[in-house]
Amino acid sequence: MPELPEMETYKRLLHERVRGKKIDQVIINREKSINVPVPSFLAEVQSATVVEVERKAKHLLFHLNSGKTLLLHLMLGGWMYFGPDEDSPDRTKQIILSFQNGNLYFIGLRLGYLHLVDEQYLKEELADLGPEPLDPAFTKEGFFEHIRNRRGMLKTTLVNQSFLSGIGNCYSDEICFQAQLHPATKADELTDVQKLSLYEAIRQILQSGIAQGGYMDHPFFMGDQLTGGYKTLVYDREDQPCFRCKNPIQLEELSSKKSFFCPVCQH
Template identity: 45%
Template sequence: MPELPEMEHYRAQLAPRIAGAQITGTEVTREKSINLSVQEFQDGLHGRTIWHVERRGKHLVMHLDNGKRLVLHLMLGGSIFFGSEEEKPDRTAQVTIRLTTGNLYFIGLRLGYLHLLSVKEVEAKFRELGPDPFDKRLSLQAFIARFSGKRGVLKPALVDQHVLSGIGNCYSDEIAFAASIRPDARIRELEPSTWERLYQAMHSVLREATARGGYMEEPLTAGDEVTGGYNDHCQIYDRGGEPCVRCGTVIEQFEVSSRKAFVCPACQKSQ
């Protein structure tokens, strides 16, 4: 599932391509992927101009010239492609938006969605979303405070979008590894130095992953060689049975609160 680095990469790559572009047509092959009837959705978008694109957690928000917002959540299996009909992947697009600068294809939206919302509806939707890891107000102390009252273990809290927005299965493991802490470490037993390592690791891991294009390998445009570049640089996620890049110990895969997790039993400690 796309997380902060994937969606921030999409935002940065899409913004110069679609900001200022006018919507000339819309096609919907799966009505469950949108929040209105197909006709209402098409009528609401036709002739509108996309002003700019922002990211909120794992969502992309496209601001339209009439004050409405297109809110995208790709969920599991979703991806975006921008280009011509001839360039697009040989996969069904659940929603296609035709722009004056090219076509925007939303693919694999079986669980994901693209909703046309008012400003009030967007604010209501994101009201309980936790702060972005790069929010300037999220100091170390504010970061630690987000976990206060949590009784469980680290990974479920890191992926809780009410605690922090944008971190999911992959980067919670990558962050824990970078901080040398087990993803199943108990929150209430973490030492101050561990919290500081986690805070620093969160920023460094997410920055590097974003710069490398995230870990999802579906290209965003024809000839795209950046998207998915972090996949070959994951330190621990999805590397069960392989040697640890630090010490050579075999990486273990297990479950934490019904989520798969990966750990180096030598490098990562419980405190």
């Protein structure tokens, strides 16, 4: 599932291509991927202009000049591609938004969605999200206070969107490895030194993920050399050697969530 770095990468690439552009045509191939009847969706979205693309946690928000917003969540298996007709991926597209400079294809929206919402709905839908971990206002002191009463395992704490926005299965494992903490460690058992390591690891890993285009391997456009450049440290590397100690990475289920870690480096 795309997480904060993947969605931030999409946001930045979309900003270059669709900001200020009019949506010339809308094609809906799967009605379940939207939240209003197709005629209503077409009437409000077709000919609208995208004035801004914003990211909130794992969501993308396409703000339209009408005051409405297209709220995207790719969920598991969803991805996007931008390009002309001749570059169209040989995959089923649930939704297509056409601009003068290319088409935006939404692919794999089996669980994901593109909903047309107003400002009030958007406010309510995103109200329970925790702080953005890369927000400059999210300081070390704020993190210490934020985690002070947490009692769950680090794995479940980090993926909880009401705790921090945008971290999922992949980057929670990467963060724990960077901080040299076992993902089953209880949050309320961390020392101040470990909390600081965790805070710094969150910022370092997410910034690195963004700089390298995230870990998803679907290019966003023809010739895309950025998307998917992030090479994971432990995630999805079961039995491969740890980059620190060369011992094999292990996979374990923690509260029904797959967790990859080094049993030697992560205590």
